[in-house]
Amino acid sequence: MKIFVPIDAAARAVGSDEVAVELGAALKRRGVDATIVRNGTRGMIWLEPLVEVEKDGVRYGFGPVDEADVDALAGLIAEGKVDGHALSLGPVEELPWMKGQQRLTFARVGVIDPVSVADYEAHGGLAGLRRAIEIGPEAIVNEVMESGLRGRGGAGFPTAIKWKTVAGAPGPQKYIVCNADEGDSGSFADRMLMEGDPLCLIEGMAIAGVATGATQGYCYIRSEYPDAIRAMNDAIADARRYGMLGQSVLGSDYAYDMEVRVGAGAYVCGEETSLLNSLEGKRGIVRAKPPIPALEGFMGRPTVVNNVLSLGAVPWIIENGGAAYGALGIGRSKGTIPIQIAGNVKYGGLFEAAFGMSLGHIVNEIGGGTATGRPVKAVQVGGPLGAYIPVENFDVAFGYEELATKEGLLGHAGISVFDDTADMLKLSRFAMEFCAVESCGKCTPCRIGSIRGVETIDRIAQGEEEMIPVLTDLCNTMKWGSLCALGGFAPFPVMSALTHFPDDFRGRSAPRKEAAE
Amino acid sequence: MMSAVNDAEFNERLQAIIASHADQEGPLLPILHSVQAEWGYVPEEAQPILASALGMTRAEVYGVVSFYHDFRDHPAAPHVLRLCRAEACQSMGADELADQVREALGIDWHETTADGKITLEPVFCLGLCASCPSAQLDQRLVGRASLEKVRRWAEGVRA
Ligand SMILES: Cc1cc2nc3c(=O)[nH]c(=O)nc-3n(C[C@H](O)[C@H](O)[C@H](O)COP(=O)(O)O)c2cc1C
Ligand code: SF4
Ligand code: FES
Ligand code: FES
Numbered sequence: 001m002k003i004f005v006p007i008d009a010a011a012r013a014v015g016s017d018e019v020a021v022e023l024g025a026a027l028k029r030r031g032v033d034a035t036i037v038r039n040g041t042r043g044m045i046w047l048e049p050l051v052e053v054e055k056d057g058v059r060y061g062f063g064p065v066d067e068a069d070v071d072a073l074a075g076l077i078a079e080g081k082v083d084g085h086a087l088s089l090g091p092v093e094e095l096p097w098m099k100g101q102q103r104l105t106f107a108r109v110g111v112i113d114p115v116s117v118a119d120y121e122a123h124g125g126l127a128g129l130r131r132a133i134e135i136g137p138e139a140i141v142n143e144v145m146e147s148g149l150r151g152r153g154g155a156g157f158p159t160a161i162k163w164k165t166v167a168g169a170p171g172p173q174k175y176i177v178c179n180a181d182e183g184d185s186g187s188f189a190d191r192m193l194m195e196g197d198p199l200c201l202i203e204g205m206a207i208a209g210v211a212t213g214a215t216q217g218y219c220y221i222r223s224e225y226p227d228a229i230r231a232m233n234d235a236i237a238d239a240r241r242y243g244m245l246g247q248s249v250l251g252s253d254y255a256y257d258m259e260v261r262v263g264a265g266a267y268v269c270g271e272e273t274s275l276l277n278s279l280e281g282k283r284g285i286v287r288a289k290p291p292i293p294a295l296e297g298f299m300g301r302p303t304v305v306n307n308v309l310s311l312g313a314v315p316w317i318i319e320n321g322g323a324a325y326g327a328l329g330i331g332r333s334k335g336t337i338p339i340q341i342a343g344n345v346k347y348g349g350l351f352e353a354a355f356g357m358s359l360g361h362i363v364n365e366i367g368g369g370t371a372t373g374r375p376v377k378a379v380q381v382g383g384p385l386g387a388y389i390p391v392e393n394f395d396v397a398f399g400y401e402e403l404a405t406k407e408g409l410l411g412h413a414g415i416s417v418f419d420d421t422a423d424m425l426k427l428s429r430f431a432m433e434f435c436a437v438e439s440c441g442k443c444t445p446c447r448i449g450s451i452r453g454v455e456t457i458d459r460i461a462q463g464e465e466e467m468i469p470v471l472t473d474l475c476n477t478m479k480w481g482s483l484c485a486l487g488g489f490a491p492f493p494v495m496s497a498l499t500h501f502p503d504d505f506r507g508r509s510a511p512r513k514e515a516a517e
Numbered sequence: 518m519m520s521a522v523n524d525a526e527f528n529e530r531l532q533a534i535i536a537s538h539a540d541q542e543g544p545l546l547p548i549l550h551s552v553q554a555e556w557g558y559v560p561e562e563a564q565p566i567l568a569s570a571l572g573m574t575r576a577e578v579y580g581v582v583s584f585y586h587d588f589r590d591h592p593a594a595p596h597v598l599r600l601c602r603a604e605a606c607q608s609m610g611a612d613e614l615a616d617q618v619r620e621a622l623g624i625d626w627h628e629t630t631a632d633g634k635i636t637l638e639p640v641f642c643l644g645l646c647a648s649c650p651s652a653q654l655d656q657r658l659v660g661r662a663s664l665e666k667v668r669r670w671a672e673g674v675r676a
Contacts, residue, residue: 261546
């Protein structure tokens with residue numbers, strides 16, 4: 001009998017390791033012969049630790065399982081039952097959260113054993129890479145072009161154009177760099193994929209290598225993700241043993257290998273040129289473009305820099321064809337997007353669906369509203385540089401251009417939900433403070449402007465309303481005078497808060513507690 | 518501060534670390550991570566040695582070490598407690614939790630408890646944003662964190 005207990009960091013953080021150990025022991029005591037598989041998470045984080053018991057090929061869920069529930073659960077399993085427990089969820093695939101999705105990139109996450117190449121292959125893994133080798137570089141780029149895939153790291157640049165540039169660039173050594181710096185609050189999709197299906201990312205990177213002629217790859221993972229780092233390192237070793245990486249990828253004439261690199265706690269290193277400097281062993285200062293990384297990237301050589309989710313979408317696209325992917329979505333936002341619903345929300349987690357659902361549907365229907373049960377005040381989409389979107393604008397469709405019409409940012413598709421107790425002035429101050437702490441220091445508007453921003457907001461908090469226009473001016477200076485999106489976009493959360501929630505900025509003469517600190 | 522380690526031994530360990538990264542392109546960050554794993558911080562004495570090994574100036578190496586939040590210039594306490602301060606965690610009361618924890622431990626950010634056991638650090642997102650607020654004590658991640666949970670784990674390592 002197979003029992004699944006997730007090893008994903010979000011499950012471990014709420015006790016899944018203890019549940020796995022104790023459940024194993026409790027079953028053994030009862031003489032039940034069971035294998036405990038440590039799978040990734042299904043993405044229903046509110047149900048973690050989510051234990052699944054397989055019976056006749058169907059997986060039945062129990063969750064959230066506390067250590068205290070383990071003994072009763074083991075008793076139930078010993079009797080051959082899969083429901084009738086207070087925590088019984090029934091067949092996991094039938095849950096509305098699972099049924100409502102179109103899991104392409106995350107199809108295997110939570111399903112398979114992430115460290116098993118055999119399991120990976122049994123669930124459709126490697127089909128994309130095999131076809132890629134068969135059709136060759138030009139046809140791969142054409143499939144990706146047809147899919148309409150755009151960068152999932154934030155900027156939304158067409159992936160195929162980047163690949164084409166690198167493929168056409170002269171040079172004996174080219175690189176594939178995977179951006180796994182995932183610094184945005186509210187985002188965890190990269191982490192979930194790397195922990196739950198690391199071979200999918202490796203396969204996507206290998207396909208990128210075949211397409212562009214790059215033979216070496218780096219996956220730059222933030223140091224805050226020790227579990228993902230371990231999972232990727234293990235998977236790379238497995239992939240090498242299996243012949244998926246190396247001098248001859250799956251026995252072909254293509255060579256491709258890769259290694260993990262670990263960040264060092266700098267948010268700005270998620271910006272691609274800063275990341276390249278960091279990879280080279282330098283300070284993570286942003287480079288001016290041109291030259292673009294596709295022509296002069298890592299070590300000055302042609303380099304593809306792509307987000308985990310962009311690369312993770314590729315195996316499916318190559319296996320099933322770009323047209324099938326491109327048939328999903330709306331406008332210029334094609335395919336599926338792994339939406340991360342986070343913060344003060346009842347049902348938080350990862351939900352992969354075609355672009356185009358309304359923000360309100362995502363937050364209120366899928367997410368179930370706030371965890372506190374209070375009314376939603378605003379959501380921040382796209383991390384610390386994304387605007388706060390008020391409930392009045394919840395009809396906006398989830399897509400790159402659509403969110404931009406509300407001054408919003410798709411970013412990495414993380415949504416942080418706030419209830420009506422949120423203090424938008426305080427959140428604005430945080431945005432400026434974050435920019436000040438994380439600025440690479442190259443531009444004055446970003447480095448100094450953000451510090452002025454904190455001071456100005458502090459004065460507004462003391463009741464100096466006349467400083468509001470000063471803050472607005474400062475935001476404009478930062479927007480137009482910054483080299484990269486850290487300084488350039490930090491004004492968006494501030495301005496959106498000011499525009500939609502002016503009452504939080506006015507009449508603050510009686511200093512609130514946090515402002516007085 | 519005098520180096521706690523014997524010079525010859527220090528040098529030997531450092532050279533071994535440098536050698537273990539010899540075939541990497543752009544090896545400085547991996548080396549610094551290994552150095553910090555070895556000594557718990559990046560000893561100043563290591564910087565000139567790294568500089569000459571990698572053909573960099575001392576100022577360049579210093580510039581890199583000081584740029585990244587992760588690298589310490591002095592040892593931390595044996596245990597590090599990190600509380601997430603980013604937006605998703607704030608939506609679930611991370612600020613209040615931080616106030617409570619700071620009061621309970623009697624320290625502010627970047628400080629170490631009176632018994633020298635725990636250093637408190639802020640962190641900006643642990644990728645646990647759907648089970649906020651989040652914390653981390655050494656390797657142990659804590660989701661749906663509360664004062665009681667944090668206190669329980671903290672007392673566990675202090676005992
Ligand atoms: C301050 C800043 C932080 C960024 N952080 C990330 C990140 O963590 N992950 C990411 O993939 N892209 C990040 N980006 C975007 C990258 O610069 C780049 O657009 C992306 O890696 C390209 O890959 P894609 O085309 O697949 O999205 C960031 C950009 C800026 C300005
Ligand atoms: S905007 Fe800020 S982070 Fe970006 S390059 Fe300028 S100083 Fe660096
Ligand atoms: S590079 Fe000088 S202001 Fe940005
Ligand atoms: S914002 Fe705290 S874990 Fe992501």
